[in-house]
Amino acid sequence: MDILAQQILNGLVLGSIYAVVALGYTMVYGILELINFAHGEVTMMGAMVAISVIGLGLAAGLPALPLIVLAMLAAIAACMLLGLGIERFAYRPLRRAPRLAPLITAIGMSILLQNIAMMIWGKQYIPFPPVFPQGEHRILGAHVTDVQIIILITTVLLMLALTLLVKHTRLGRAMRAIAQSQPVAQLMGVNVNAVVAATFAIGSALAAVAGVLVAANYGQAQYYMGFLLGLKAFSAAVLGGIGNIAGAMLGGLLLGLIESLGAGYIGQLTGGFLGSNYQDVFAFFVLILVLVFRPSGLLGERVVERA
Amino acid sequence: MKALSLAVCAALFLTGCGHKASDQGGDVVKIGLAAPLTGPQAQLGQDMANGARLAVDEINAGHPQIGGKPVTFRLLAEDDQADPKTATNVAQRLVDDGVAAVIGHMNSGTTIPASRIYYQAGIAQISPSATAVKYTHQGFDTAFRVMANDAQQGTVLGDFAVKTLGAHRIAIIDDRTAYGQGLADQFERTVKALGADVVDREYTTDHSTDFMAILTNIKAKKPDLVFFGGMDPQAGPMIRQMRQLGISAKFLGGDGVRTPQFITLAGPAAEGAYASTPGLPIGKMPKGPEFQAKYTAKYGPIQQYAPYAYDAVYVLAGAMEKAGSADPKTFLPVLRQTDYQGVTGPIRFDANGDLTQGAITLYQVQKGAWVPLQTFQKH
Numbered sequence: 001m002d003i004l005a006q007q008i009l010n011g012l013v014l015g016s017i018y019a020v021v022a023l024g025y026t027m028v029y030g031i032l033e034l035i036n037f038a039h040g041e042v043t044m045m046g047a048m049v050a051i052s053v054i055g056l057g058l059a060a061g062l063p064a065l066p067l068i069v070l071a072m073l074a075a076i077a078a079c080m081l082l083g084l085g086i087e088r089f090a091y092r093p094l095r096r097a098p099r100l101a102p103l104i105t106a107i108g109m110s111i112l113l114q115n116i117a118m119m120i121w122g123k124q125y126i127p128f129p130p131v132f133p134q135g136e137h138r139i140l141g142a143h144v145t146d147v148q149i150i151i152l153i154t155t156v157l158l159m160l161a162l163t164l165l166v167k168h169t170r171l172g173r174a175m176r177a178i179a180q181s182q183p184v185a186q187l188m189g190v191n192v193n194a195v196v197a198a199t200f201a202i203g204s205a206l207a208a209v210a211g212v213l214v215a216a217n218y219g220q221a222q223y224y225m226g227f228l229l230g231l232k233a234f235s236a237a238v239l240g241g242i243g244n245i246a247g248a249m250l251g252g253l254l255l256g257l258i259e260s261l262g263a264g265y266i267g268q269l270t271g272g273f274l275g276s277n278y279q280d281v282f283a284f285f286v287l288i289l290v291l292v293f294r295p296s297g298l299l300g301e302r303v304v305e306r307a
Numbered sequence: 308m309k310a311l312s313l314a315v316c317a318a319l320f321l322t323g324c325g326h327k328a329s330d331q332g333g334d335v336v337k338i339g340l341a342a343p344l345t346g347p348q349a350q351l352g353q354d355m356a357n358g359a360r361l362a363v364d365e366i367n368a369g370h371p372q373i374g375g376k377p378v379t380f381r382l383l384a385e386d387d388q389a390d391p392k393t394a395t396n397v398a399q400r401l402v403d404d405g406v407a408a409v410i411g412h413m414n415s416g417t418t419i420p421a422s423r424i425y426y427q428a429g430i431a432q433i434s435p436s437a438t439a440v441k442y443t444h445q446g447f448d449t450a451f452r453v454m455a456n457d458a459q460q461g462t463v464l465g466d467f468a469v470k471t472l473g474a475h476r477i478a479i480i481d482d483r484t485a486y487g488q489g490l491a492d493q494f495e496r497t498v499k500a501l502g503a504d505v506v507d508r509e510y511t512t513d514h515s516t517d518f519m520a521i522l523t524n525i526k527a528k529k530p531d532l533v534f535f536g537g538m539d540p541q542a543g544p545m546i547r548q549m550r551q552l553g554i555s556a557k558f559l560g561g562d563g564v565r566t567p568q569f570i571t572l573a574g575p576a577a578e579g580a581y582a583s584t585p586g587l588p589i590g591k592m593p594k595g596p597e598f599q600a601k602y603t604a605k606y607g608p609i610q611q612y613a614p615y616a617y618d619a620v621y622v623l624a625g626a627m628e629k630a631g632s633a634d635p636k637t638f639l640p641v642l643r644q645t646d647y648q649g650v651t652g653p654i655r656f657d658a659n660g661d662l663t664q665g666a667i668t669l670y671q672v673q674k675g676a677w678v679p680l681q682t683f684q685k686h
Contacts (some may be wrong), residue, residue, distance in 0.1 A: 003523055143551055219572060219574065220544070260520045262520075275509065276520070277511075
């Protein structure tokens with residue numbers, strides 16, 4: 001029983017992180033039908049900036065709580081700027097280009113950011129200083145750390161805030177309008193460039209938070225960490241139905257749970273024939289199954305081909 | 308097309324000439340050195356190169372003679388960037404440059420593909436640091452190493468786990484790389500032969516940082532020791548997550564874990580972890596302190612592989628002098644008969660080119676630093 005509870009908790013924590021990163025993919029896709037492959041690298045940059053700020057703060061003798069807030073804000077600010085910059089210089093000039101062109105730019109951006117991070121912070125994994133609370137608790141027999149609780153609560157809050165933003169604000173309405181039809185929204189007086197920029201800024205801010213939490217949870221960060229995380233989060237967004245915000249959340253949590261339970265029970269299910277090395281295979285097998293039967297993802301709307 | 312083939316012919320002719328000059332034991336004997344001299348492992352690679360340089364300078368200062376003729380050794384250092392593709396290019400370049408022997412490479416992943424090129428060219432190769440078993444087990448009579456291999460390490464680790472730490476219920480994780488898997492397999496065979504139970508075998512990758520799922524599985528099996536075949540970027544978070552989950556089992560790893568980086572990444576969770584490294588701690592090497600003084604005066608602190616590269620050069624030069632020739636065909640059989648007391652310990656090769664008496668040292672993290680516990684060495 002504690003083992004099952006522990007595996008579910010592991011999956012929820014992992015899934016929450018996927019979900020927050022997946023939101024960034026899905027928002028941009030919803031509006032521009034662009035897969036922003038550099039999003040994972042934005043997450044990594046958030047983690048790296050936070051580590052640098054915490055390092056400086058510790059040297060200056062700041063206490064833990066203001067330091068966490070400061071690091072978080074610095075990471076968010078840096079990532080928002082980065083997101084805005086990526087949109088302005090890499091994607092906006094190509095907005096009317098064939099769809100393959102921005103996709104290639106996105107991959108190039110991802111590699112560029114990795115290399116920039118490698119030049120600044122080096123190739124080694126760098127430790128995340130233990131400034132977050134380090135307490136441990138038992139819930140239903142499962143071990144939970146403070147950082148994991150922070151991750152779960154932050155994820156719920158971010159999702160609520162984002163849902164409110166999209167459903168009940170002017171900006172949210174403009175985002176939805178552009179998602180439906182960019183030319184019509186423009187005719188109705190929506191400033192498309194401003195809204196797209198805002199979308200990138202919000203998605204990057206979410207990525208920054210996710211990056212800091214991932215690094216705090218695992219105690220380390222490296223220039224390459226955003227790549228795999230981004231790939232998983234992208235898969236989560238597709239699983240939930242890319243372009244759909246609730247779908248990204250559901251997809252993230254599901255992917256986390258599938259991975260965790262898959263690694264936990266695949267050995268028993270197959271009588272030891274397959275081991276935990278099939279963890280990722282299992283997760284992606286489920287993804288393929290879902291896409292075969294529901295090509296637009298779990299919560300994705302059926303896309304009617306445009307006339 | 309014709310111009311191209313002409314150019315190729317010319318190139319072949321030129322390199323052919325170069326090779327001949329060194330074969331005839333002219334005044335310069337070229338020894339290649341291949342290691343990552345740039346990139347994240349540059350420090351280790353440079354350390355190796357400096358160790359070899361120190362030996363070459365010392366030997367040259369003693370006016371060496373081969374077959375009665377005075378010679379000068381020259382070290383050609385090449386950067387393989389720890390990348391297998393680059394390593395084969397570098398190997399080919401060294402062969403084309405007419406080296407008589409090569410010290411290198413540093414990583415098993417580069418040493419193995421390069422070894423085929425040296426074998427085909429008939430050039431002696433001594434790796435100071437590659438530990439993968441396969442390197443000397445491809446049937447190449449040109450491949451040697453001056454460090455204990457992973458099979459020897461896995462065996463010692465298994466012995467240590469069962470006999471010294473008294474482990475009965477053992478869980479094993481590996482990162483599915485050639486190194487991690489090889490080490491873990493040899494460890495598993497050894498502990499099973501010694502009568503311990505392997506209660507769980509789990510797998511991860513060399514990019515993972517989340518091990519909660521597999522560790523939760525392991526926790527259910529209540530092991531008293533967890534063995535990890537892999538590197539420090541995984542081992543650091545792994546031991547943290549173990550302690551987080553309330554697993555109090557001992558943690559044991561190989562040389563990929565016994566790094567300062569592991570302690571940095573694991574933080575306080577590193578305390579009490581065990582890991583091994585081939586070779587002796589520099590202070591315990593037969594001529595370690597003496598070498599350390601010489602090396603530090605010239606190049607700064609020793610990283611890791613410098614004494615092995617240093618010994619490798621002496622072993623090569625010794626074989627050439629004894630054979631009276633810098634032609635690999637002549638000195639290779641003499642190299643195999645090497646019996647040399649090096650800085651790192653006795654160097655004698657078995658039929659594969661492995662050390663017969665490779666030492667393995669066990670370490671434990673005590674108060675935030677790796678402290679040597681004991682050394683295993685066949686006598």
